Structure formats: C-alpha cells, structure tokens
Amino acid sequence: MDYDAVIVGGGHNGLVAAACLARAGQSVLVLERRAEIGGAAVSFRAFPGVDVRLSRYSYLVSLLPRRIAAELGLDVQLRRRRMSSYTPAGDTGLLVDTGDDERTGASFRAVTGSTKDYAAWQRFYASAARVAEATFDSLTEPLPTRAELRRRIGDDEAWTTFFERPAGETLRELFEDDVVRGVVLTDALIGTFAAADDDQLRQNRCLLYHLIGNGTGDWDVPVGGMGAVTDALADAARRAGATLVTGAEVLSVTPDGEVRYRSGDAEHVVVGGHVLANVAPRTLARLLGEEPAESPEGAQLKVNMVLRRLPRLRDTAVDPRDAFGGTFHVNESFAQLETAYREAAAGRIPTVPPCEIYCHSLTDPSILGPAERAAGVQTLTLFGLHMPARLFEADNDRARAEALRATVASLDSVLAEPIEDCLLLDGDGKPCIEAKTPLDLEAELGLPRGHIFHRDLSWPYGDDETAGTWGVETGHERVLLCGAGAVRGGGVSGIPGHNAAMAVLGRRFGGGQAG
Numbered sequence: 001m002d003y004d005a006v007i008v009g010g011g012h013n014g015l016v017a018a019a020c021l022a023r024a025g026q027s028v029l030v031l032e033r034r035a036e037i038g039g040a041a042v043s044f045r046a047f048p049g050v051d052v053r054l055s056r057y058s059y060l061v062s063l064l065p066r067r068i069a070a071e072l073g074l075d076v077q078l079r080r081r082r083m084s085s086y087t088p089a090g091d092t093g094l095l096v097d098t099g100d101d102e103r104t105g106a107s108f109r110a111v112t113g114s115t116k117d118y119a120a121w122q123r124f125y126a127s128a129a130r131v132a133e134a135t136f137d138s139l140t141e142p143l144p145t146r147a148e149l150r151r152r153i154g155d156d157e158a159w160t161t162f163f164e165r166p167a168g169e170t171l172r173e174l175f176e177d178d179v180v181r182g183v184v185l186t187d188a189l190i191g192t193f194a195a196a197d198d199d200q201l202r203q204n205r206c207l208l209y210h211l212i213g214n215g216t217g218d219w220d221v222p223v224g225g226m227g228a229v230t231d232a233l234a235d236a237a238r239r240a241g242a243t244l245v246t247g248a249e250v251l252s253v254t255p256d257g258e259v260r261y262r263s264g265d266a267e268h269v270v271v272g273g274h275v276l277a278n279v280a281p282r283t284l285a286r287l288l289g290e291e292p293a294e295s296p297e298g299a300q301l302k303v304n305m306v307l308r309r310l311p312r313l314r315d316t317a318v319d320p321r322d323a324f325g326g327t328f329h330v331n332e333s334f335a336q337l338e339t340a341y342r343e344a345a346a347g348r349i350p351t352v353p354p355c356e357i358y359c360h361s362l363t364d365p366s367i368l369g370p371a372e373r374a375a376g377v378q379t380l381t382l383f384g385l386h387m388p389a390r391l392f393e394a395d396n397d398r399a400r401a402e403a404l405r406a407t408v409a410s411l412d413s414v415l416a417e418p419i420e421d422c423l424l425l426d427g428d429g430k431p432c433i434e435a436k437t438p439l440d441l442e443a444e445l446g447l448p449r450g451h452i453f454h455r456d457l458s459w460p461y462g463d464d465e466t467a468g469t470w471g472v473e474t475g476h477e478r479v480l481l482c483g484a485g486a487v488r489g490g491g492v493s494g495i496p497g498h499n500a501a502m503a504v505l506g507r508r509f510g511g512g513q514a515g
Contacts (some may be wrong), residue, residue, distance in 0.1 A: 001270050001271075002027075002270070002271045002272070002273075003027045003028060003029045003270060003271070003272050003273070004021065004026035004027045004028065004272065004273045004274070004504075005017075005018075005021050005026055005027070005028045005029070005272050005273060005274045005275070005276055005504060006028075006029050006031065006257070006259045006270055006271075006272030006274075006275050006276070007028065007029065007030045007031065007275075007276045007278055007482065008031055008250045008253065008259065008275065008276070008277045008278060008279055008284075008287070009030075009031070009032060009033075009039065009250075009277065009278030009279045009483060010030050010031070010032030010034075010037040010038065010039065010234075010244060010246065010278070011038065011039025011040060011041065011230075011278050011483065012038065012039060012041045012229060012230050012233055012492055012494060012497070013039075013278050013482050013483050013484065013489070013493075013494055013495075013496050013497035013500075014030055014032075014039075014276065014278030014482060014483070014497060015030070015037065015230060015233035015234055015236070015237050015244075015494075015497065016068060016072070016233060016494035016497030016498050016501070017276050017278070017482045017497035017498070017500050017501045018030050018237040018240075018242040018244070018497075019072050019233060019236040019237040019240050019242065020072070020497070020498060020501035020502075020505075021242070021501050021504060021505070022237060022240030022241045022242040023072075023240040024501075024505055026504070027241075028237070028241070028242040028243065029242070029243050029245065029270060029272070030237065030242060030243065030244045030245065031245055031248040031250050031259070031261050032244070032245065032246045032247075032248060033247075033248065033249045033250070033446065034246065034247075035246055035247055036246060037230060037234045037244060037246060038226075038227060038230035038231075038234075039230070039278070039445060040057035040058045040226075040441075040445055040447075040452070041055075041057070041058045041226040041227070041229055041230045041492050042055075042056060042057065042226060042227045042230060043055055043056070043224070043225035043226055043227030043228070043367070044056045044227075046304055046432075046434055047306060047424075047426040047427075047430075047432045047434075048426050048427040048428055049426050049427020049428070050306055050372065050424065050426050050427065050432060051368070051369025051370075051371065051372055052306050052361075052367060052368055052369065052372055052377065052379060053224070053225045053227065053367045054225070054304050054306075054360075054367070054379060054381075055222070055225045055226035055227070055360060055367075055381065056304060056436075057226075057302065057436070057441070057445065058226050058452075058491075058492050059226060059358075059360065059381050060219040060220065060221065060222075060358070060492075061078055061219070061220050061221075061222050061226075061229065061492050062210070062213030062214065062217065062218060062219045062220065062491065062492075063139075063209065063212075063213045063214070063490075063491045063492065063493035063495065064078075064214075064229075064492060064493050064494050065136070065139070065140055065214065065493070065494070065495065065498075066214060067140065068140070068494050068495075068498055072233070072236040073236060074229075074232040074233065074236060075232050075235075076222060076223075076228060076229055076232045077222075077223040077224075078220035078221065078222055078223070079220055079221045079223060079363050079364060080218055080220050081219070081220070081221060081325055081326050081358075081363055082097065082098055082099045082325065082326075083095070083096070083097055083098070083322050083323075083325040083326030084096040084097070084098050084326045084327065085183060085326045085327040085328070085329060086318065086322065086323040086324070086326060086327075086328050086329070087111075087179055087182075087183055087328075087329040087332065088313070088314065088315060088329075088330070088414035088415075089111050089179050090314075091314050091315060092110050092111060092315050092317070093107070093111070093313070093315040093318060093323070094107050094108065094111045094179060094180070094183065095107040095318055095322065095323070096183075096326070097322070104118070105118050108121070108180070111177065111179060111180075112176065112177040112179075112180060114176075116176060117175050117176055117177050117180045120174045120175055121175070121180065121184075123174075124161075124174055124184065125211075125217075127155070127157070127158045127161060127162075128158075128162070128211040128212075128217060129215075129216070129217070130153070130155055130158055131153055131155070131158050131159075131162055131208070131211070131212065132211055132212035132213070132215045132216065132217055133215045134152050134153040134154065135149065135152070135153065135208075135212050135460060136212050136213070136214060136215045137215075138152065138460065139460060139488050139493075139495050140495060140498055140499065140502075142469050142470060143461065143462040143467055143468070143469060143470060143471045143487060143488075144460075144461050144462075145461055145462065145463055146459070146461045146463050148461070149460065149461045150163075162204060162207070162208050162211075163201075163204065163208075163459070164201075165204075166196065166197045166198060166199065166201060166203070166204065167184075167185060167188050167196055167197075167201075167203045167204050167207055168185070168195070168196025168197040168203075168334075169197060171184055171185055171196065171334065172334075178333045178334045178335050179333045179334075181333070181334035182329070182332045182333040182334040182335075182336065182337055182354075183329055183332065184207075185203075185332075185334055185337055186327075186329060186332050186337070186354070186356060186385065187206070187207050187210035187211065188203035188204065188206050188207035188210070189203060189206065189337065189385050189386070190206060190210060190300075190383065190385070191206070191298065191299065191300055191451070191452040191453055191490075192205075192206040192299065192453075192456070192457070193297060193299035193341075193344070193345075193386065193388045194206075194341075195338065195341050195342075196334065196337070196338060196341075202456050202457070205456070205457040205458065205459060206457055208459075208460070209457055209490055209491060213491075219327075221360055221363040221364050222364075223364045223366055224364070224366055224367065225360070225364075225367050226492070229492065233494070245263065247263055247264070248261045248262070248263045248268075249261060249262045249263075250287060251267070251287075252287055252288075252289065253275055253277070253284070253287040253288055253479065254288070255288070255476040255477075255478065255479060256271075256478065257271050257272045257273060257274065257275055257478045257479075258270075258271050259271070259272060259275060272478070273478065274478050274479070274480060274504050275478060275479045275480070276480050276481075276482040276497075276500045276501075276504075277474075277479065277480065277481050277482060277483065278482050278483040278497070279446065279454075279483055280296075280446070280447065280448045280451070280454035280455065280483065280484075280485050281293065281454065281455060281481060281485040282295060282296070282448045282454075282455070283446060283448065284474070284479070284481065288476070288479070293455075295448050295449050296448055296449060296451040296453075296454065296455040296456060297388050297389045297390065297438070297449045297450075297451060298388070298389050298438035298441060298442075298447060298448075298449050298450030298451040298452060299344075299385070299386060299387055299388040299389070299438065300383055300384055300385065300387055300438065300450070300452065301353070301355075301382075301383075301384035301387040301400075301403050301404070301407060301435055301436070301437060302381075302382070302383060302384070302435070302436040302441075303355075303380075303381075303382035303384065303404065303407060303433065303434070303435045303436075304379075304380075304381060304382075304433070304434050304436075305379065305380040305381075305382065305419070305423060305432060305433045306372075306377060306378075306379055306380075306423070306424045306432035307377065307378045307379070307380060307419075307422045307423060307424055307432075308375070308376070308377065308422055308423070308424050309376055309377075309378065309422055310324055310359070310378050310422070311415045311416070311417055311419055311421075311422045312415065312416040312417050313415065313416055314414065314415065314416045321362055324357065324358065324359040324362060324378075324380070325358075325359065325362045325363065326358065327356050327357070327358050328356060328357040328358065328359075329356050330354065330355045330356060330357065330410055330411050330414055331352050331353070331354050331355070331410050331413065331414065332354040332355070332356065332385070336352060336354055337354050337385065337386070339351075339352075340352065340353060340354050340385065340386040341386050343386075344386045344387065344388055344391060345388075347390065347391065348391075349387070349391055349399065349402055349403050349406055350386055350387075350406065351406070352406075352409075352410050352413070353384050353385070353386070353387070353403065353406050353407045353410045354384070354385045354386065354410070355382050355383060355384040355385060355407055355410060355411065356382070356383050356385075357380050357381065357382045357383075357411070358380075358381055359378055359379060359380055359381075360379050360381060361377070361378045361379045362378065367379065377424055380419075382407065382411070384403070384407050387403055387437070387438070388438070389437075389438035389439060389442075389449040389450050391403070392437045392438060392439045393439065396437055396439045396440070399437065400435055400437050400440070403435070403437065404433075404435040407435075408420070437450065438450020438451070452484075452490075453484050453485070453489065453490040453491075454483055454484040454485030454489065454490075455485045457489075457490045458471070458487045458488065458489070460487070460488050462487055467487050468503070469503065470499040470500070470502055470503040471486055471487025471488050471496075471499060472486045472487070472496060472499050472500040472503050473503065480500045480503055480504070481496065481500065482496050482497045482499075482500035482501075483496055483497075484496065486499065486500070
C-alpha cells in the first residue's frame with residue numbers, strides 16, 4: 001500500500017510530523033516497534049502495587065514551541081516551577097527562587113560570602129535571555145546560516161560567550177565560587193560527555209539548548225507526566241487521519257521510499273512518497289544498508305524513585321518542598337564535575353557521582369493514585385552525569401549496581417538522613433528505586449549506546465551544504481530525519497518533526513493547509 005509519508009518510529013517527533021502532514025491532507029502511516037506510542041516521552045507504573053505514573057525516561061519540557069502546541073490543538077498543561085534550583089553546600093545551600101530576588105540574593109551571600117556572584121549570575125542569564133529571544137523562533141524556520149543567526153542575535157559578547165568560547169573559560173572568569181560555577185555548568189552536561197573546556201564546544205551546544213526554550217529557558221512539568229504529552233500528540237495525529245501502528249519493527253528502508261516491517265509473525269511492505277525517520281541517524285544508515293557513522297555515546301544514569309516522604313536536609317532553614325521543587329543539585333560544583341569527568345574518561349565510575357534531582361509530584365500530584373496522594377507519597381527523578389556507556393559495556397548489570405550504589409552514597413552525603421529510609425516499598429516489599437544505564441536505554445528505546453539526543457547536539461544553524469534547507473535532509477531526496485538527530489533536534493521539542501513535515505510540504509508551519 002502507498003502513503004504520502006511513512007514515519008519510522010512513534011516517538012513524540014514522529015507524532016508531530018504525522019499530525020502536521022495529516023492536517024495538510026497527506027496520507028500518513030506511523031510504524032512503532034514498541035507496544036506503546038511515545039518513545040522516550042512516556043509514563044509508566046514502574047513498581048508493582050504502586051499507583052504512580054512516572055515519566056520513566058524524558059521528564060521535563062522546555063523546547064516544545066507553543067506555536068506547535070496551539071496549531072495541533074494539544075490538550076497539554078505545562079506548569080512552571082517557581083524554584084529554579086537548590087544546591088547543598090555544607091550545612092547551608094544555594095536556593096534560586098524565581099519569585100523572590102531578595103531571597104535568592106541572600107542565599108548567594110550565605111554561600112559565597114559576597115554579592116559579586118549573584119550580580120554576575122544576573123548578567124549571565126540576562127545575556128542568555130537575549131540569545132533565547134533571538135534564537136528560539138528560528139528553530140521552526142528554514143535553517144539560517146551562522147552569519148544570519150549572529151546578525152539576528154545582534155550581541156557580539158553574547159555570541160562569543162555561547163557560540164565561540166568554551167563554557168569552562170567563561171564560568172571561571174565570571175564567577176568566583178566553585179558551587180555557582182557548577183550550577184551553571186550542569187546544564188551544559190545533560191546527556192553530554194564533555195569537559196568544561198572541550199574544544200569541540202559540545203558543552204556549549206548543550207548549554208545553549210538548555211537556555212533557549214520558548215525564549216525563556218524555563219523547564220516545565222507536564223501535568224499527567226510525559227505520557228500526557230505524547231497521548232495528546234497521538235490523538236492529534238489520529239484526529240487528522242494518520243494511521244498509527246504499534247508492534248511494527250521496521251527492517252529496512254530504500255531510497256525510493258520502500259519500507260519493510262515485521263508485525264507479529266508477518267512481514268509487510270509499504271511505499272511512502274517520503275520516509276521520515278524518527279530514529280537515530282546511525283539506525284537510519286543501518287536500515288538503508290549503508291555504513292553507519294561512528295556510534296555516539298550516551299553518558300547518564302537515570303534513577304526513578306518513589307518515596308514515603310521527602311528526606312530531611314542538613315540545611316534546616318530550607319523546606320524540603322522548596323529544595324526539591326526545582327532542580328536539586330548533588331555534588332555538582334565545578335571541581336566535582338571536572339573530577340567526575342576525568343575519572344569516567346579513564347574508565348572508572350566516578351567516586352562521587354554528580355547528579356541532579358527533581359520531584360514531579362510536588363508540582364503535579366495528579367500522577368499519584370488517590371491512596372498514594374493521601375499518604376503523602378512523593379516521586380524523585382535523578383539524572384546522573386558523567387556515566388558514559390563505556391563504563392557499562394563489560395558487564396552492564398554489575399556496573400549498574402555499582403553506579404547506583406555510588407550515586408545513592410553521593411546523594412546521602414548531602415542529606416540529613418539516608419534516602420533508603422524514605423523509599424516506599426512496592427507490593428512485593430521491595431524499595432521503589434530503579435536505575436537505567438545508557439545500555440538499558442539502547443535495549444529498551446533503540447537509542448545508540450543510550451545517547452538521549454541520538455548523537456551530539458548540533459548548532460542551530462547550517463553552513464554545511466549537507467544540512468539542507470530545514471536541517472532534516474539526508475543524502476536521499478525521499479528520506480528525511482525527523483528525530484532528535486536532526487539539526488536543531490534534542491529534548492522533547494517536536495521541532496525536528498515539525499521541520500521534516502515542512503520540508504515535505506515546502507513551506508513554513510502555521511499557514512494554509514497545515515493550519
């Protein structure tokens with residue numbers, strides 16, 4: 001059977017592409033290997049007998065353009081967190097309260113001993129805001145050149161800071177306190193294994209995408225969990241007429257649009273006027289029968305927990321609900337991050353793993369069942385940095401257990417009590433805690449070596465002729481990338497899905513038949 005578009009992979013980007021194309025009158029087929037739609041943006045009841053819907057993989061939203069949500073009529077609520085972050089520092093801590101500058105300034109003085117770093121903090125994020133305001137809307141437009149984007153930003157100092165100079169150099173120059181430097185640096189290392197002074201500027205690219213979402217850089221909580229986002233996208237695609245098929249493993253793709261897939265015990269062949277690949281570029285190369293590029297490498301440990309209650313803090317001046325309401329930084333000073341990087345690069349699980357945590361249920365208790373909510377149950381999502389796939393390749397089970405032990409010990413070191421004392425027990429009497437390594441993400445989601453962005457993030461411009469008009473083009477006219485590995489991909493954004501649809505339709509989103 002022929003379709004105007006066949007989409008390989010039913011993650012959120014593939015669903016955005018499907019909805020955009022179907023709304024434009026295209027016949028669309030989405031093929032998803034797993035039993036459920038959504039890819040990494042899904043919700044699960046991960047522990048037996050516990051009615052808590054965890055965002056098991058992806059967990060926050062920043063980069064999804066409001067324009068896309070509005071055009072597709074998505075029934076999704078995103079809640080902003082008032083607390084940006086809390087970072088334990090001895091018996092005190094650095095609290096960034098977006099609703100109270102005076103409180104934040106006092107916290108900086110308590111941790112750093114002066115007002116200098118708070119003033120520098122305000123200057124840095126004001127500069128980031130200017131870049132965000134100028135850059136974000138360009139992500140859903142045809143790909144600008146480097147020179148065009150620089151003119152659009154119109155701030156040479158900001159351009160140098162974010163696009164040319166290694167983040168480590170900037171942070172050492174701007175801030176005196178090592179904890180403050182580390183808080184900023186963490187956003188440059190999510191899913192990215194790099195040193196602060198990496199000359200390839202991978203850390204700068206990661207930092208940029210973490211600061212520009214919707215022109216504000218806010219990271220919001222999806223009400224109902226990440227599954228609510230992809231459920232809304234799937235509904236939008238179906239309403240528009242797209243066909244979504246689960247349990248359909250794509251086996252091969254040809255440049256002329258033929259897609260072979262297995263469903264149950266049977267194999268099927270369909271042909272698409274275009275094939276949109278919501279899989280990693282390396283996976284697409286394999287499906288095309290081409291030599292894949294060098295494999296990327298994921299670099300994180302994801303830990304999901306359900307607690308009876310939030311743990312007590314060493315800093316008694318801060319309510320745990322404030323501390324865990326934003327991002328809770330654990331052993332993420334600049335020096336600690338660099339030490340962990342060096343240890344991991346040498347092939348060792350970091351002695352003191354840096355990690356960060358947030359509590360979804362504080363902002364959105366709807367993910368808790370009635371009994372759990374009444375009992376005061378809370379969730380914790382932990383994202384561990386500098387845990388590259390190479391550390392797990394010899395024995396994933398053994399290394400996962402070792403990495404989890406070290407990470408729990410790291411967390412315990414900044415709390416007033418062990419986190420184990422707060423864990424809820426599931427229906428089998430076991431603590432509600434699970435860990436996912438990069439190799440687990442590869443096995444479960446098809447992410448090459450667990451890389452959450454499919455490959456290193458790109459700059460949001462294209463001077464290389466291979467980048468194409470929208471940053472989704474491949475060497476084959478009828479085959480396009482629509483996943484995180486496209487230019488301007490990464491995160492829960494829908495941007496590459498939108499851009500692939502626009503490449504097919506030959507125009508910008510929002511006008512004419514797509515609206």
